[in-house]
Amino acid sequence: MFGAANFPRRVWVPCIGYPHGETPLIKPAGLAVSRGQPLVYRPSPQWHAALAPANGVIVGPGSAWLTATHEVPAVAFDVDPGPAEGSSTTGVVANPPSAPPASRRDLPFSGWIDRLRNLGVWADRWTSPDLLAQLHACLRRPIDTVVCNILDVDPALPLQAMVAGQWPAEVMAGVATFASLTGAGRAWLAVSSSIDESAWTTLRSALSGTDVRLVPLRNDFPRANPGLLMRELSDRPLRPGQLPPEQGVLMLDAAAALAAGRCFLHDEPMLTAPLAVFDQITGRAYFRTVPVGAKLRDVLTDIDVETFGARLFAGTPLRQELLNGDCVVGGGELTIYRSTRIPDTNPDSCIRCAWCVEACPVNIQPAGILEAAQREDPQLAHEYGLEACIECGICAYVCPSHLPLLEGVRTLRRSQRNARTPPPEKDARKETRRNPELPEP
């Protein structure tokens, strides 16, 4: 069961979806905002709403780190002391309805997308590609399948399975409603074939009366990746960076389905997110529902996990997605690993053992890509399969020479992105978008 994390004194609610160089119009500092109310002025249709996770006061603009390298604008918000209201997000609602209320059933699909965005629902992580971008893509092309990915990247830290087990009705409602809205003929729940009998029974009973079907799969890493999962389920290719709707599929994980399901059933905003923390030093796992915008340092302190001298990874340590204590919780990665600092290793030369090639789940040649990164040769990287890399990190894990194979892929992709990205806008344009009510910096 997920326990409720204590609200930290201050949260940094991320403002997601703002284009590079754009800043949100944040409400004035000192303004008291109640739980679930927006912290920014009317966001654009492409931008997600940043909502107050509890009653409190706006401190001002800031920035939040989603990973150690991904920074977004944020609203610093001081939470009022005292118990948080409306804690239904951490508990199970008794006998929840299985479909949206009749008053909203005739809302068009685009209306639901706006509703999800206004209620702060977002998910953009390895197992669940950008939800709102997928929904917008669904408006443009037909969808035949909705897949809810309940496979956990690390079966030993079963966040998705626990979410589906604790809130089955909301998860099913999310999936079934998406299937109905998109007109998809199939709605599947991809679950690990090794889940225990009680979880299986819970899911089956939640499925009764819906068209959602359970699809048991062998959950060996990294099958939870959308590309591999789609290949397994429907034999359709999905390249990294592509959205599943481009192949006629809407894909989300259990946590995203839960947030959407709550929105559909109870009009409830996404103010908390389920989070799993595994402390590799002590061998203990923690499952919490955490306010959106809470810094990892505060969350870990709350559960008595020391962050000093440790290293934090998102998703799974194999992917080497580094975090730090300043990263905030939201719709990004929801499994966190704390491990000791990794001593710097001096890599050996490539001995051409080809273990990276043998272990690669998408049949690319990581050693060749590293060579291309060293030569700064994008054509060579393309020939070795750079575009297909899902950044699972298995290659770097098995490499006996300790070569930074995953880093090579990321470096190349970064340089390709930078080459495509136009230079930042002039500062003057930023100034014109500043909220006039805010104090001068």
Added chain:
Amino acid sequence: MTQALQRPALLAPLPHSGVTVAEFYSMHFLGAVFPLTAGMLLYGWRAALLIGAVIISTSVTIFVWRQIGPRGRQVRYSQGLWLALLLGLMLPAQLLSAARGPSGELPWLVPIGAGMMLAIFLWLLGGLGAVRIHPVLITYLLLVALFGDLLLSRSVLSRDRLFFGDVLRSGTPDRSMVREDPWISRKHTSDLDAERSESASDVLIRYTMGREKPPRGYLSLQGLLRDEMPPLEDLILGGRPGPIGTSSVIAVIVGGLFLMYRGLIDFRIPLIVIGVMYTALLILPIPTVIAERAQWHWFAIRVHEIGWPTAITFANYEMMAGPAPFVAFFLATAPVMRPMARRARGIYAAVAGILAAVLQLYVSVGYGPYLALLLASLLAPTLDTWFRPRPLV
């Protein structure tokens, strides 16, 4: 509320398997334990000392060469020792002898010089990661060019003198006994430790090159296999003279299977090398009869007097008499040589198999497969360029 679950798995703090380059090579060593043990049993303490001499001389030379420039530091002990072990397994045990050779050479200097040459080649070729030609192959072929006669094996220990016997204390057993009784069941009648006999590879190459001079002016392929060759089980177990590590085919295969089991080698390569080589041995022209001159035939199977049984037995002898299984499992799979791309590996292995059959039939059974592998490995960089990976998504 503190809610914590105990989790047994994934306690290692590093996102790495923990296998280092040194461990990679040491795992290979475990696979080589099988042919090494068989070699030490069959050729006694001299074999153990010879391998030790190669390894020590390689280590000392690496120590010296590591001091020379940045390239010197690229030469690693782990790789060097593994290659030294392979080289030691390819040499005959009688090299560890104080008696001078036919041209006045001191045979015991050969393994020491071989170890030094190996280390120097490693340095010259760039050390770890830079090598695309197997230093062991170059060293061995250079040794063949320089000391060809010294590398011919002449004796193997009797089965009741395993390991403790001296392979140089040898006598020639009765020829009929050698032909009829396999080494494993042969009674040992003399007080000598080892049995001296001509190696099967020498007999085969003389015949397939058409150089055999039959005593009665006529020798057919059936006659060769029946009268001149030892029982096949001798070659499988290692009861005929040969290099230390390649004589016992069964030990080589078990060692290779171990390497496959540990995921250290790609199973396709030995499978394709052996399969293609075997097929080529059945197809390529061989003398079916040697009378005044040799009568050559392609597809010996289709020749009326030969047929399937004789042709297959001949191919079996060819496979067992030379170092082909050792080459297929331990050398052709070496990371320095084989291509990285899976599809390219198949072509590389097929080319190696065909060349091995050709060179074994018409050049040398003893070193033909080594030469074939060296030639095939020259193709590997090109194959890697031609065959890029086919990504799944």
